Amino acid sequence: MTAFFALATSLLWGLADFGGGLLTRRTPALTVVVVSQGIAATVLGAIVLATGGFGEAGPRLWFAFAAGLVGPVALFSFYKALALGPMGVVSPLATLSVAVPVSVGLFLGERPGLTQVAGIAVAVTGVVLAGGPQLKGAPVQRQAILLTLVAALGFGTVFALITEASTTVTGLFLALFVQRLTNVAAGGVALYASVRRGGGALPAGGFPWASLPALAFVGLADVAANGTYSVAAQHGPITVAAVLASLYPVVTALAARGFLRERLRGIQAAGAGLALVGTLLLATG
Numbered sequence: 001m002t003a004f005f006a007l008a009t010s011l012l013w014g015l016a017d018f019g020g021g022l023l024t025r026r027t028p029a030l031t032v033v034v035v036s037q038g039i040a041a042t043v044l045g046a047i048v049l050a051t052g053g054f055g056e057a058g059p060r061l062w063f064a065f066a067a068g069l070v071g072p073v074a075l076f077s078f079y080k081a082l083a084l085g086p087m088g089v090v091s092p093l094a095t096l097s098v099a100v101p102v103s104v105g106l107f108l109g110e111r112p113g114l115t116q117v118a119g120i121a122v123a124v125t126g127v128v129l130a131g132g133p134q135l136k137g138a139p140v141q142r143q144a145i146l147l148t149l150v151a152a153l154g155f156g157t158v159f160a161l162i163t164e165a166s167t168t169v170t171g172l173f174l175a176l177f178v179q180r181l182t183n184v185a186a187g188g189v190a191l192y193a194s195v196r197r198g199g200g201a202l203p204a205g206g207f208p209w210a211s212l213p214a215l216a217f218v219g220l221a222d223v224a225a226n227g228t229y230s231v232a233a234q235h236g237p238i239t240v241a242a243v244l245a246s247l248y249p250v251v252t253a254l255a256a257r258g259f260l261r262e263r264l265r266g267i268q269a270a271g272a273g274l275a276l277v278g279t280l281l282l283a284t285g
Contacts, residue, residue: 001231001232001235001236002232002233002235002236002237002240002241002244003232003236003240003244004232005228005229005231005232005235005241006228006229006232006236006240006241006242006243006244006245007244007245007247008225008228008232009225009228009229009232009244009245009248010244010245010246010247010248010250010251011248011251012221012222012224012225012228012248013221013222013225013245013248013251014247014248014249014250014251014252014254014255015217015221015251015252015255016217016218016221016222016225017248017249017252018251018252018255018256018259019214019217019218019221020032020033020036020218021252022214023036023211023214023215023218026203026208026211027202027203027208027211028191028194028199028200028201028202028203029076030076030187030190030191030194030199030201031191031201031202032215032218033072033075033076033183033187034184034187034188034191035215035219036215036216036218036219036222037180037183037184037187037219037222038184038219039215039216039219039220040180040216040219040220040222040223041177041180041181041183041184043220043223044173044176044177044180044223045177047173047177048170048173048174048177051170051173052170053170053171053173053174053177054174055170056166056168056170056171056174057174058171060164060165060166060167060171060175061165061174061175061178063161063162063164063165063175064161064162064165064166064174064175064176064178064179064182065178065179065182066161067157067158067161067162067165067179067182068178068179068180068181068182068183068185068186069182069186070154070157070158070161071154071158071179071183071186072183072186072187072190073150073154073186074150074151074152074153074154074155074157074158075151075154076190077147077148077150077151077154078094078147078148078151078155080147081094081144081145081147081148081151094148094151094152094155095124095152095246095249096149096152096156097151097152097153097154097155097156097159097246098124098156098159098242098243098246099152099156100153100155100156100157100159100160101156101159101160101163101233101238101239101241101242102120102238102239102242102243104160104238105237105238105239105242106239108238110237110238110239112237112239112240115281116237116239116240116281118278118281119240119243119278119281120239120240120243120278121278122274122277122278122281123243123244123246123247123274123277123278123281124243124246124278125271125274125278126247126250126270126271126273126274126277126278129267129270129271129274158226159229159233159242159245162175162176162179162226162229162230163229163230163233163234163238165178165179165230166230167234172227172230172231173227175230176223176226176227179226180219180223225245225248229241229245232244232245243278250271
């Protein structure tokens with residue numbers, strides 16, 4: 001069950017990142033985040049009402065609130081780092097986020113077996129290589145490295161927090177709803193500040209109504225990924241769930257290959273293969 005839900009997390013996050021990347025080519029990133037998360041919050045609110053999830057309110061929701069505050073900071077730092085580039089360095093570095101939940105799992109007493117340790121090492125190496133690390137070329141700005149590390153720490157922290165936010169299915173819906181509301185509020189404040197500084201909130205042609213289904217998909221895929229990761233981490237070792245869930249860059253690369261006809265570099269193909277081998281080791285360990 002852990003492997004299934006963690007791999008579902010990678011699939012959903014990978015597709016959400018792919019869709020979000022396409023949308024931000026035409027619409028400001030902050031607007032994409034606020035609108036997509038707003039749609040997700042609306043859907044989750046309806047689910048919580050229908051399932052009576054508000055009765056699950058309790059102290060654990062502070063974990064969801066904290067995840068909602070940390071998430072936008074990590075996302076904005078990541079986008080800024082990608083803008084500074086080069087992406088071939090920024091993207092693989094962001095996979096260091098897996099270190100946070102793995103460390104939490106080890107701290108809580110988890111001790112993966114030898115096969116799982118090998119699987120973790122192979123899978124993480126594969127994910128880094130699948131990002132297409134730039135081994136030579138333009139120098140990397142120190143600010144880009146710092147922002148990427150901030151993003152990685154933030155993403156990993158969200159992994160750890162959302163695991164603690166609920167213990168039941170209805171409680172999980174409520175926790176994700178609180179997280180998304182906090183995301184929208186924090187993203188809205190950042191968007192307002194950006195507009196006040198002269199930044200744009202909409203593309204030249206106005207609000208992209210034709211992109212609304214894609215925005216909804218990005219928001220709902222992201223929230224579903226949070227949910228499947230929470231289930232995976234609660235039903236198995238966090239160390240295994242976190243590594244398998246971190247395979248989403250492979251999904252994004254393959255989606256770009258399939259839909260945009262982008263060619264995978266040799267190092268990316270090798271990384272995807274290693275990630276698959278690491279997945280098999282983790283699943284069978």
